[in-house]
Amino acid sequence: MMSEHHGHHIASAKQLWGIGIALLILTVLTVTVAGLGLPSPFDILTAMAIALTKAFLVAAFFMGLYWDTKFNSMLLIGALAFFILMVSITLLDTLYRDDIVPSF
Numbered sequence: 001m002m003s004e005h006h007g008h009h010i011a012s013a014k015q016l017w018g019i020g021i022a023l024l025i026l027t028v029l030t031v032t033v034a035g036l037g038l039p040s041p042f043d044i045l046t047a048m049a050i051a052l053t054k055a056f057l058v059a060a061f062f063m064g065l066y067w068d069t070k071f072n073s074m075l076l077i078g079a080l081a082f083f084i085l086m087v088s089i090t091l092l093d094t095l096y097r098d099d100i101v102p103s104f
Helices: 013-036 040-062 070-094
Strands: none
Touching (some): 013 040
């Protein structure tokens, strides 16, 4: 039946504070890693890994996807996959463009 009623989950204050503190720690970790001066590919990879972890925590717990139906989680994953595909195609195109303004 399409109109199944699912009860709303109410997160406890302890859980929300825990996730908030984890996000704060990950933000401090991001700033710390940025100040370390890691070599070129590792700085972006580390920053993106931390950012994806923070995005997962926000989507799962603050947006409630952890307790919601798996269909909504699959919609989010599908939308992100489509976005990555579109950005990747755009970046592939930039490899073959001529410079409009010559480099200095």
